[in-house]
Amino acid sequence: NAGVTQTPKFRILKIGQSMTLQCTQDMNHNYMYWYRQDPGMGLKLIYYSVGAGITDKGEVPNGYNVSRSTTEDFPLRLELAAPSQTSVYFCASSYSEGSYNEQFFGPGTRLTVL
Amino acid sequence: QKEVEQNSGPLSVPEGAIASLNCTYSDRGSQSFFWYRQYSGKSPELIMFIYSNGDKEDGRFTAQLNKASQYVSLLIRDSQPSDSATYLCAVGEYGNKLVFGAGTILRVKS
Secondary structure, X not given: OOOEEEEOOEEXXXXXXXXXXXXXXXXXXXXXXXXXXXXXXXXXXXXXXXXXXXXXXXOOOOOEEEOOOXXXXXXXXXXXXXXXXXXXXXXXXXXXXXXXXXXEEOOOEEEEEO | OOOXXXXXXXXXXXXXXXXXXXXXXXXXXXXXXXXXXXXXXXXXXXXXXXXXXXXXXXXXXXXXXXXXXOEEEEEEOOOOHHHOEEEEEEEEEOOOEEEEOOOEXXXXXX
């Protein structure tokens, strides 16, 4: 199993540009998450999904959109990039709600907005 | 909004010593607690989880939970230079979500 994969690894955007960060998991996990991590900070939840067709906002959703058309894929869309969106973005997945809900993380996408 | 607080460090310990990492959380109803390790430039990886008051041991790692004090800690015995990383405390919440602290940087000096 590849686990959670993310593309691209690095990206530089100009202010106002748009892009999609890709995330795919091959563990048949129904829960998927998008986090951002700013330097010296913990992870902040942007959006999450409990299954195909179901998404919900996390703590910091402004400026982002998501979709979940399949179990495997959970892309994150930035519509009008701003310098405040410069961060490292992690996608994660977990199996199900319950007492043991380990989240498995992808390698991250380092995004710079200039 | 739930809050998870950690001392940012860095915490410096000599090789072979015990490293003690601490975390407090705001929601008294929290039930699940996780410690993730994150090497520089890498993604977080789970090293311990704990649900019940008391201690849970796994190799050189021991997680300690005190729900009355809303306090969870991670002890690393016989610290090695390879343990140098940022340790993230996370608290579980409804919907299989996690709330993360900002992390504590640990440096183990040989």
